Amino acid sequence: MVRxxxxxxxxxxxxxxxxxxxxxLADQSYDQQMAVRxxxxxxxxxxxxQGLKANAVEAADIHLNNRAMQxxxxxxxxVIVPATDKPEPKGVAAKLRRLIRGSKELNPQLAAMPGWTRxxxxxxxxxxxxxxxxxxxxxxxxxxxxxxxxxxxxxxxGQIAAPWHAPEDDLAYDLIVTSLPNFVQQFxxxxxxxxxxxxxxxxxxxxxxxxxxxxxxxxFVGSLSAHHAERIRLLEYLAARTRLNVWGMxxxxxxxxxxxxxxxxxxxWGREMFSIFxxxxxxxxxxxxxxxxxxxxxxxxxxxxxxxxxxxxxxTNLPELFDVGSEVVDYGDVEECLARIEGLLSEPARCAAIGxxxxxxxxxxxxxxxxxxxxxxxxxxxxx
Numbered sequence: 001m002v003r004x005x006x007x008x009x010x011x012x013x014x015x016x017x018x019x020x021x022x023x024x025l026a027d028q029s030y031d032q033q034m035a036v037r038x039x040x041x042x043x044x045x046x047x048x049x050q051g052l053k054a055n056a057v058e059a060a061d062i063h064l065n066n067r068a069m070q071x072x073x074x075x076x077x078x079v080i081v082p083a084t085d086k087p088e089p090k091g092v093a094a095k096l097r098r099l100i101r102g103s104k105e106l107n108p109q110l111a112a113m114p115g116w117t118r119x120x121x122x123x124x125x126x127x128x129x130x131x132x133x134x135x136x137x138x139x140x141x142x143x144x145x146x147x148x149x150x151x152x153x154x155x156x157x158g159q160i161a162a163p164w165h166a167p168e169d170d171l172a173y174d175l176i177v178t179s180l181p182n183f184v185q186q187f188x189x190x191x192x193x194x195x196x197x198x199x200x201x202x203x204x205x206x207x208x209x210x211x212x213x214x215x216x217x218x219x220f221v222g223s224l225s226a227h228h229a230e231r232i233r234l235l236e237y238l239a240a241r242t243r244l245n246v247w248g249m250x251x252x253x254x255x256x257x258x259x260x261x262x263x264x265x266x267x268x269w270g271r272e273m274f275s276i277f278x279x280x281x282x283x284x285x286x287x288x289x290x291x292x293x294x295x296x297x298x299x300x301x302x303x304x305x306x307x308x309x310x311x312x313x314x315x316t317n318l319p320e321l322f323d324v325g326s327e328v329v330d331y332g333d334v335e336e337c338l339a340r341i342e343g344l345l346s347e348p349a350r351c352a353a354i355g356x357x358x359x360x361x362x363x364x365x366x367x368x369x370x371x372x373x374x375x376x377x378x379x380x381x382x383x384x
Contacts, residue, residue, distance in 0.1 A: 001056065001057065001058050002057050002058065002131050002132065002376070002379060002380065002383065003057075003058045003059075003128065003129065003130045003131045003132070004049075004052055004057055004058070004059045004060075004130060004131065004132045004133075004134055004379070005059075005060055005062065005124075005125065005128045005130035005132070005133050005134070006048055006049055006059060006060065006061045006062065006134045006136060007062050007064055007121075007133065007134070007135045007136060007137045007140075007141065008043075008044070008061060008062065008063055008064070008136045008137055009063060009064050009065045009136075009137045009139075009140055010037075010042065010043065010063055010065060010066060011043075011249075012065070013249060013267070014040075014042055014043075014269050014270075015065070015066060017267070017269060018036070018037065018040060018042075018269075019068060022036055025068070026068035026072075028072075029072065029076065030069060030072045030073040030076055033066075033068065033069040033072060034061070034069065037063065037066070037069065039208070039271070040269060040270040040271055041205060041208065041209075041270035041271045041273075041274060042269045042270030042271075043270070044136070044298075045202070045270065046061055047200070047202045047368040048061075048134070048136075048368060048371075048372060049061050050202070050368070051202075051367075051368035051369045051371065051372030051373075052372045052375070052376065054369045054372070055369065055372055055373045055376045056376075057372070057376050057379075060128055062121065062124055064117055064121060064137055064140055064141065065117070065140070067116065070116065070117070070120040070121075071116060071120070073120060073124065074116070074119070074120045074123065077123060077127065079119060079120060079123040080119070081115065081116045081119050081120065082115030082116065082119060106118075106148075107144060107145045107148040109141070109142055109144070109145045110141075110145045110148065110149075113140075113141070121141070122149060125149055125150065130150075130154050131154050131155065131379075131383060132154055132155045132157055132379050132383075133146055133150065133154055133155070133156055133157065134157050134159060134177075134375075135156065135157065135158050135159065135173075136159045138158045138159070138160050138169075138170075139162075142169040142172070143156050143158060143169050143170065143171075143172035143173045144169055144172045147172055155174045155175065155379065155382055155383065156172070156173050156174050156175075157173060157174060157175045157176070157177060157379070158170060158173045158175075158176045158177070159176070159177040159178070159197075160176060160177075160178055160183065161178055161179045161180050161183065161199075161290075161296060162290070163290055167190075170187070170192060171190075171192060173192070173193075174193065174382065175193050175194070175195055175378070175382065176192055176193070176194050176195070177194075177195045177197050177375065177378075178194065178195075178196065178197070179196070179197060179198050179199045179296050180290070180291060180292075180294060180296050181196065181294045181296075181317060182290075182291075182292040182293070182294055184196050195375075195378050197371055197374055197375060197378075198296070198321070198366065198371060199296065199297070199298050199300070199301055199366075199371070200301055200366045200367050200368045200370065200371045201301040201302060201304075201305035201362050201363065201366055201367060201368070202305075202367065202368050203305065203363045203367060205274055205305065205306075206305070206306070206363075208271070208274075209271060209274040209275050209278055209306075210278070211278060211307075212275070212278050212279045213279065214278075214279055214280060214281045214308075214352075215279055216245055216276065216279045216280045216281065217242070217243040217244075217245075217280075217281050217282065217345060218238070218242050218243055218244045218245065218280070218281070218282045218283075218284060218341055218345075219244070219245045219246070219247070219276055219277070219279075219280040219282070219283055219284070219308075220235060220244065220245075220246050220247070220248070220283070220284040221246075221247045221248055221268050221273045221276055221277070221283075221299070222248045222299065223248050223249050223250050224246075224248050224249065224250035224251055224253060224254055224260070225249075225250040225253050226253055227288065228250070228288060230286065230289075231286045231288070232254060232258070232260065233334065234284070234286055234334050234337060235260050235284075236258055236259055236260055237334040237337075237338065238284065238334070238337065238338060238341070239258075239259035239260050239262065239263050240259045241338055242338065242341055242342075244263045244284075245263055245265055245276075246260055246263050246264045246265065247264070247265050247266060247267060247268035247272075247273070247276060248264075248267065248268070249267055251264050273302070274302065274306055277302060277303050277305075277306035277307075277308050278306045278307065278308075280303070280306075280308040281308065281309060281344070281345070281348075281351055281352075281355075282308065282309050282310075282311055282341055282344055282345070282351065283299070283303035283308040283309070283310055283311070284311055284312075284337070284341075285297065285299045285300060285303065285310055285311065285312035285313065286312070286313050287312075287313055287315070291315070293315055293316045293317075294315050294316060294317050295312065295313075295315035295317055295318040295321060299312075300312065300321065300322075300328075301362050301366050303358075304322070304327070304328065304355075304358035304359055304361065304362040304366075305359060305362040305363060305366075306359070307355045307356060307358075307359040308355050308358075309328075309329065309344060309351050309352075309354045309355040309358065310322075310328040310329070310358055311328075311329045311330070311331060311337060311340050311341060311344070312328060312329070312330055312331075313330065313331060313332075313337075314330040314331060314332050315330075318330060321366070322358060322361055323357075323361070326354060326357055327354065327357045327358040327361045328354070328358050329344065329354060
């Protein structure tokens, strides 16, 4: 059975909230902490690893920047972690070098990582002995660093659909997986083996988040910052004209005079976000610039999977994902977005029907079990 180790990270703000809401969690076992983290349903949760397991692949997740959970794993497995983030004394460095095969010096990126992050990650890789490392944290640990640890004994696969600032490193991956068609084009032009794998939804979320009355007319859940200028412009326009509710990080970067502040309800991670989508009649979606002309973000599938009517910005590949008009609704500019919302709210039955059809499409054709089956086939092709 193929063994896949998935490297990931979480937002620091999410981790702070997770441990604040679960007093004593940091003192619990690694498995207990992982279970609580996965039950939060934040980000990709364990959707990839569970999807791979459903496809007869042995898979495990590591959350590299979750200090409490990683240190608990180290304690349970007898891994000595440096007491500080300063360079380790020679004795500890020698032990680490032995772990990564012989007397090689640490890769500079590894050497620059916090000691606990590096030590526990190295030990986890050695313990799991993966056939494939699926690195969803390309911003934190690079291919050259991972190659220095595992040599040629496993496939190194990067997964990226976000701004990427170290293009020289991606040449060291055996494969890069992306859900952005324009990224596929960019990587292939540079001679990098690339695999297009769309994002998805885990229908079992619906069993964890009860169905509710759709008492929220229009919602948006997502980040607000200087990197989202077009999004903020759209939301400000809608906030002044609709019954909009907004959740997300970055409100402190929004102008004090912005109408968004009047409808901002705080942050919403994972389970709470899904609960909001279950209560929403309409969910607004707007892509960031790196998506180019292509539809690709998690909200496409999270909102439709929860049965809300998705109103999303018009993209060239959207008709490949959904039947536009009957499963989702699209818009070209802020005025058209407002018109779409007003039309849907004036016809509740049509709005609900679009939400139901979008949900059926997502839960039948855009699941993580399906996405990971594609990954399994690609990994098998490369391993054989």
